[in-house]
Amino acid sequence: xxxxxxxxxxxxxxxxxxxxxxxxxxxxxxxxxxxxxxxxxxxxxxxxxxxxxxxxxxxxxxxxxxxxxxxxxxxxxxxxxxxxxxxxxxxxxxxxxxxxxxxxxxxxxxxxxxxxxxxxxxxxxxxxxxxxxxxxxxxxxxxxxxxxxxxxxxxxxxxxxxxxxxxxxxxxxxxxxxxxxxxxxxxxxxxxxxxxxxxxxxxxxxxxxxxxxxxxxxxxxxxxxxxxxxxxxxxxxxxxxxxxxxxxxxxxxxxxxxxxxxxxxxxxxxxxxxxxxxxxxxxxxxxxxxxxxxxxxxxxxxxxxxxxxxxxxxxxxxxxxxxxxxxxxxxxxxxxxxxxxxxxxxxxxxxxxxxxxxxxxxxxxxxxxxxxxxxxxxxxxxxxxxxxxxxxxxxxxxxxxxxxxxxxxxxxxxxxxxxxxxxxxxxxxx
Numbered sequence: 001x002x003x004x005x006x007x008x009x010x011x012x013x014x015x016x017x018x019x020x021x022x023x024x025x026x027x028x029x030x031x032x033x034x035x036x037x038x039x040x041x042x043x044x045x046x047x048x049x050x051x052x053x054x055x056x057x058x059x060x061x062x063x064x065x066x067x068x069x070x071x072x073x074x075x076x077x078x079x080x081x082x083x084x085x086x087x088x089x090x091x092x093x094x095x096x097x098x099x100x101x102x103x104x105x106x107x108x109x110x111x112x113x114x115x116x117x118x119x120x121x122x123x124x125x126x127x128x129x130x131x132x133x134x135x136x137x138x139x140x141x142x143x144x145x146x147x148x149x150x151x152x153x154x155x156x157x158x159x160x161x162x163x164x165x166x167x168x169x170x171x172x173x174x175x176x177x178x179x180x181x182x183x184x185x186x187x188x189x190x191x192x193x194x195x196x197x198x199x200x201x202x203x204x205x206x207x208x209x210x211x212x213x214x215x216x217x218x219x220x221x222x223x224x225x226x227x228x229x230x231x232x233x234x235x236x237x238x239x240x241x242x243x244x245x246x247x248x249x250x251x252x253x254x255x256x257x258x259x260x261x262x263x264x265x266x267x268x269x270x271x272x273x274x275x276x277x278x279x280x281x282x283x284x285x286x287x288x289x290x291x292x293x294x295x296x297x298x299x300x301x302x303x304x305x306x307x308x309x310x311x312x313x314x315x316x317x318x319x320x321x322x323x324x325x326x327x328x329x330x331x332x333x334x335x336x337x338x339x340x341x342x343x344x345x346x347x348x349x350x351x352x353x354x355x356x357x358x359x360x361x362x363x364x365x366x367x368x369x370x371x372x373x374x375x376x377x378x379x380x381x382x383x384x385x386x387x388x389x390x391x392x393x394x395x396x397x398x399x400x401x402x403x404x405x406x407x408x409x410x411x412x413x414x415x416x417x418x419x420x421x422x423x424x425x426x427x428x429x430x
Contacts, residue, residue, distance in 0.1 A: 065102070066177035069170035072100035073141075077111070077163065079187055083337075084155040086194045089120070092151040092163060096141065104141040105173040111135040114161040116191070118154030158193045158286065158340055160315045162186045192336040193286075193293040201294055201413050227255040262304040263325060263365035266292045267354050268339075270312045270346035271373045272398075281372070284398050285344040288370045291395060291413065293339050295368065300332045308335045309357035311348040315341040320348050324360055351377035355384065363389040372397040379403040 073096060080091040094111065098104055112132045113119060124133040139147050155161065164186030171178040228244040231251035244252035268288050272281035292308055299306045307325035314321050321342045323335050350371065358367055367390050369382065374396075385392045386407050393409040396402060402410060 065172040066170070066179050068100070068102055069104055069107075069172070070168060070179055070181050073098055073104075073107075073168065073170075075109075075166065075168060075183065077166065077187055079153075079163065079189055082189055084189055084191050086156055086158065086191060088155045088191075090153050090155060090189055092153050093148065094137070094151070095146060095148040096139070096168075097146045098141040098144060101143045103143055103145075104170050106175075107139055107141055107168065107170045109137045109139075110167045110169070111137075111163060112165055113153070113163050114159075116155075116157035116159055116161040117163070117189075118156060120152035120154060122151055153189075155189065155191045158191050158289065160188050160190055160341055162188045190337055190340050193289045193339045195297045195336075196290060196294045198294065198298055201291060228252040229255055262299060262302070263361050264295070264299045264304055264306045265325065265357060265361050265365060265367045266295055266306065266308045267350070267357060267367065267369045268292050268308070268310040268312075268321075268342075269350040269369065269371035269373060269378070270310060270342075270344060271350060271371070273373070280344060281398070282344055284372045288372070288397060289339050289342070291370050293336055296335045297332060300327060300335075303327055306331060306335065307357065307360060308338060309353055310339075310342050311346045311350045311353045312343045313347050314338060315343060320353065322357065349377065351375070351381040354378070354381045358385055358388075358390060361390070364391070366391045366393060368393045368395060370395045370397065372400050374401045374403060379405070382408060 075097075076093075076095045078093045078095075080093070081088075084090055094109065096107065096109065111134070112127050112129060113124070113135055115131050115133050119133070119135055122135060122137075124135050127134040135151070137149055141147060153163075165182055165184045167180055167182045169178055169180045228241045229252065231240065231253050235253045239253040241252045241254045270285050270288070272284045292310075296306045296308060305325045305327040308321065308323040310321040312321060313319060321338050323331075323338050326334075354367070354369065361367070367385050369378075369392070371378070371394070382392055382394070382403060383405055386405060391409070392405075392407070393411060394402070395411050395413060397413075
């Protein structure tokens, strides 16, 4: 599979003014200084006058400097890739440019980074937002100076992992005032689910999703040539095998392998408990997603048509995961991206998802249901698929009960701890 590695970048120029927070001076200080200066003038006491004026001038200069501190500052953030596999690293590049002649005696950059990413080489602290960590960098900038940082991010966790928003803070050289600017734009990297080999998951080496046979040789695969034969009246001109004709001295035509492509529908049930208020078992849902990704990778590598459906919504939308069947080279990337973005929370009825998704496949296709729960509506949907001529397979997770359906294929896979249960085709009596 070819992964997209295009960079993701944001760039912002800070110029608008926002309220400035004083860490030392406040209105009481300023009014007191003004009163002191006026009292000194009224009483002809030079010391009081100078004290009041010095405080006012210092506060004014510091406030003016702070007001200009983030004006003309250009901040940019870039990720070396917007797609990654578990275990990959992406490079985060942060850059700040001071485009004005006034220096910044101090500047802090606070980037919020998803906890699904591992920040290498730099410490982080907990963020005020759930699911985020805070990367804090401090520096100083001279006139027209640029500072760049490069941070390595590990990608161990499936999902849409965000970098941002960011907050910049600066102020006067004395630290009397501070101005903070927030940039809400975030950059993200989509981490695909892990893809494991079928033997590792516990699938049998032969026919992992059932026997695949061509009932009739009505279609052939033009890319798979298995021999040549003599030309017969009615053979199309484009089927002539010119090299074999030259060798044999008379017309030969290509013999193509019959097309026996598998139509595979993968249905992921994200319900990890019987009732939604019982909570969520992330280990079970993530395992279901890994199994679906692995089966899709296996099938597409053999040029089979695969579609994936789940009863959870895709991040950034209000739609459930639906990847229609296909076998073009980009299909695996579409499936992995969909599985990467799907929420682990079930929001739809899995039986309805199964019934609706199966209509996209012709009769005789293989429908694979990956689930940790078995409800009466799901049993009825499985029975309906069997009655309609679909080869139907169940991959039970955790302690999922098995429905007594004749002709239902069942695959017991290895547990996450590596203990293997019996792996077999089971036909349950009605």
